[in-house]
Amino acid sequence: MSFDHVQLKNALLGRLSKAEPAEAWRELLAAGVLGLRAPEAQGGLGLAFADAEPVLEALGELCLPTPFLETAIIAAGIMARTARQDALLAEIAQRGAVVAVAGLERADTISAVRNGDVWRLRGEAKVVVDAPAARTLLVATDAGVFLVDPSAAGLSPRPVATIDGRMAADITFSDVDVSTPMAVDLDLVRDEAVAALCVEAAGLMRRLVRDTVEYAKQRRQFGQALGQFQVVQHRLVDMNIHARRASAIARRAVAAIDGHPSARARMVSAAKVTICRAGRFVGQNAVQLHGGMGMTEELPIGRCFKRLTVIEGQLGGADHHLLRFSVTGAAA
Incomplete structure (x- = not known):
């Protein structure tokens, strides 16, 4: 991630840290990132898909499900590529119109x-x-x-x-x-969407690891902090390894979007398989280490796990992408 991307992510984390989902959409509009892929002529930024990475990471770490993927990445990306529907692009960038x-x-x-x-x-x-x-x-x-x-x-x-x-x-x-359809490479559109989901999921996993480590430092059991038990320490390390691996391959998937279609397909599918497996491991262990508190509304642990569960099934699960990875490799 470039220095500019880190700055944008940190700015969004500060801006959205206490926002509810509905309020977060207004904050994203005020920050100008809803027009990230819209051309400057329509009030957007005219940036590339990869420039959405810090926004997706921030939304993941804050566990804020919004229409950003569907509206600002998929819909705006399609319309910007086809140079169609300039009025709708302007509505997205300047007014926060939602596209499903x-x-x-x-x-x-x-x-x-x-x-x-x-x-x-x-x-x-x-x-x-x-x-x-x-x-x-x-x-x-x-x-x-x-x-x-x-x-x-x-x-x-x-x-x-x-x-x-x-x-x-x-x-x-x-x-x-x-009306007349827009001609679009749907394989590319799906791969962008899957890569975006992987980035968001990596952010969710970082949040789960961080919160679980902090909880293990504070929660006391049998006269000592939960995090002092060696078996808990090992579990936290395993969670961190899965989260870091997920983050690394999500970034590689984003970088592969502009590459050859077969290489892009393999990398995106490899990332989704990794994200599905890592997300389930990190999410389940975060809930278990928190005990009953892990599923309460007072803590974000349960919400993050639910969001990871939804992402796991979106645009193909692990089995689908494992098959796609093997078929694409055989064809290459």
Whole structure:
């Protein structure tokens, strides 16, 4: 991480340290980072994907689930690449408009049917995060990426809550009329999203290790601090090793985004497998070492573990990415 990235991360940590998720979104807007990928002409910063790394790390360390990934990275990245929807890019960068993303998960079954100049969407998308609050839906299909008005005829959302405290919706598309799609490399879009999730997860793990070490110093059992027991010390060291390994490979995944597609795919999948395994180890042990306190609302341990659990299943779990890694390697 460059010196500028470290400065940005530290500034965000200070700015967001006491913010709730809703307030954090306003703070990110005020800091200017929602327009990180939007061109300067639309009020953005015009920066690259890698420049989002310090923002994602800060959000992870503070355990603040926000629409930053879906809106400022996926949606803004697609629109900036295709030079389309300048007005929406400006709304994201200058007003904090939220964009929900559907169609990137393997479970989504959305198809686009063309009849002359008219396109229609059919199918279903599960757990579209932040859809209830979204200004616009971005829907990915094999035919391209479409922007859809959440109030469009034929679109039926069913609100659901995620375990990490965010609102989402299962959405059914029944012949929803849409405009011409944007041509996008969806493999690249997914790899960017997975790499971003890995960076956030690494931040969450650092938070869990730090908080658990501090708790072990303060909690007393059998006349001494919990952290003085050798078995606990060994467990904390193992947690730290997993967290550091996760952080290192997450950064390598970000660095691989601009590389050759096959090398990028292997590195991103390797990172997701590592993150899934490390996140479960660090999260479970953090909860166990805290005891019952680990799952209370007073401590962030339980919230961090829930967020790690959600990330583990997003855009493919460990088994999916392990298979992708091996297949990509064989093809190379």
